[in-house]
Amino acid sequence: MIAEKMKNLVANSSAIRAMFEEGNRLASIYGKENVFDFSLGNPNVPAPKEVKDAFLEILNDEEPLIVHGYTNSNAGYEEVRKAVAKSLNERFQTSFTSENIVMTVGAAGGLNVILKTIINPGDEVVVFAPYFGEYRSYVSNFDGVLVEVSPNTETFQPKLDEFREKITKKTKAVIVNTPNNPTGVVYSEETIKKMAAILEEKQKEFGTDIYLISDEPYRELVYDGVEVPYLTKYYANTIVGYSYSKSLSLPGERIGYLVIPNEVADSEEVISAASVANRILGFVNAPTLQQKVIAKCLNAKTDVSYYDRNRETLYEGLKACGFSCIKPEGAFYLFVKSPVADEKEFCQAAKKYNILLVPGSSFACPGYVRLAYCVSYETIVNSLPKFKELAKEYF
Numbered sequence: 532m533i534a535e536k537m538k539n540l541v542a543n544s545s546a547i548r549a550m551f552e553e554g555n556r557l558a559s560i561y562g563k564e565n566v567f568d569f570s571l572g573n574p575n576v577p578a579p580k581e582v583k584d585a586f587l588e589i590l591n592d593e594e595p596l597i598v599h600g601y602t603n604s605n606a607g608y609e610e611v612r613k614a615v616a617k618s619l620n621e622r623f624q625t626s627f628t629s630e631n632i633v634m635t636v637g638a639a640g641g642l643n644v645i646l647k648t649i650i651n652p653g654d655e656v657v658v659f660a661p662y663f664g665e666y667r668s669y670v671s672n673f674d675g676v677l678v679e680v681s682p683n684t685e686t687f688q689p690k691l692d693e694f695r696e697k698i699t700k701k702t703k704a705v706i707v708n709t710p711n712n713p714t715g716v717v718y719s720e721e722t723i724k725k726m727a728a729i730l731e732e733k734q735k736e737f738g739t740d741i742y743l744i745s746d747e748p749y750r751e752l753v754y755d756g757v758e759v760p761y762l763t764k765y766y767a768n769t770i771v772g773y774s775y776s777k778s779l780s781l782p783g784e785r786i787g788y789l790v791i792p793n794e795v796a797d798s799e800e801v802i803s804a805a806s807v808a809n810r811i812l813g814f815v816n817a818p819t820l821q822q823k824v825i826a827k828c829l830n831a832k833t834d835v836s837y838y839d840r841n842r843e844t845l846y847e848g849l850k851a852c853g854f855s856c857i858k859p860e861g862a863f864y865l866f867v868k869s870p871v872a873d874e875k876e877f878c879q880a881a882k883k884y885n886i887l888l889v890p891g892s893s894f895a896c897p898g899y900v901r902l903a904y905c906v907s908y909e910t911i912v913n914s915l916p917k918f919k920e921l922a923k924e925y926f
């Protein structure tokens with residue numbers, strides 16, 4: 532008999548699996564090119580050339596026992612953490628050292644590590660809807676309580692008045708994700724400053740430490756020159772979770788890192804606990820070959836222009852059909868208003884045209900659907916006549 536806590540998680544996973552299987556089923560009937568699967572955030576732009584070169588160079592030139600061995604520290608190779616810290620300092624005028632960096636198994640691994648490090652059962656973790664649905668499971672893994680701030684569907688910037696109200700003595704952490712999955716919105720500097728001021732105020736009021744966790748796997752995927760504020764500069768108690776899954780198109784390689792600055796409350800304890808959490812959660816250390824690869828690719832860039840063309844074409848195309856949605860400034864998602872209140876019904880209707888969408892309720896924002904446009908440009912172009920037919924059912 533599986534654990535009680537797992538029962539719900541399994542039920543939710545089946546919904547995602549069902550969507551994946553539906554894509555395969557439709558492809559087997561209609562042909563892959565006639566199925567418009569916008570359900571998965573799996574990058575379709577190949578990793579930059581530097582990545583393959585780095586793999587080959589490391590495998591050819593370096594000592595296999597080191598490349599494939601356990602790392603001495605569960606936080607990762609010293610020289611890799613040093614290189615990551617140096618690169619961040621150059622980009623964001625910070626002053627991190629290797630001590631502030633813990634290499635992780637992607638952003639998902641990093642979030643689980645930091646939550647294991649700081650959460651006691653019953654501690655509250657505040658998130659802003661719409662948010663990446665996996666946060667529910669990550670917080671529940673450590674018996675934390677997820678507290679949702681409802682969505683501001685005008686701008687999809689966080690609702691700060693409600694945020695202030697929802698912070699309690701039990702609030703241990705706040706997770707922000709910008710550029711955001713599922714909306715593509717980048718939280719403005721003004722928003723971040725106000726959020727930081729509220730957090731300072733509440734730490735004082737309650738005499739507690741509230742950690743701001745910046746989950747930012749999409750930092751590099753931004754358009755029109757938009758700036759994504761680096762949050763450690765606005766609020767001392769900030770921990771950053773980064774990943775190369777999207778920025779270098781390496782989601783299966785499972786590599787990322789946490790930044791735990793010295794300014795964070797009890798930083799030394801948090802850093803060493805995060806390293807232990809990495810070990811005892813069973814990650815042991817982030818994949819060693821991948822650590823070495825990313826250290827050689829810190830300046831490599833994915834072809835953002837490919838996603839940008841998809842973004843423009845899909846956004847303009849959907850608008851022309853009558854759909855409404857905020858224009859994303861980052862990531863590779865469009866969050867479209869469902870023309871009917873029950874967005875699951877709309878997703879079902881879209882399936883008749885071989886269009887696969889994810890309901891907004893998966894992101895705690897019903898009434899909307901998410902489209903992942905990290906697909907081929909042809910898929911975007913060929914889907915538009917189908918969206919037109921779908922739109923005719925409503926407008």
Ligand SMILES: Cc1ncc(COP(=O)(O)O)c(C=O)c1O
Nearest residue numbers: 572637638639663708712774776
């Ligand atoms: C907002 C957000 N956080 C974390 C993750 C997990 O990413 P990773 O592959 O680095 O574990 C994702 C993946 O889609 C995501 O969208």
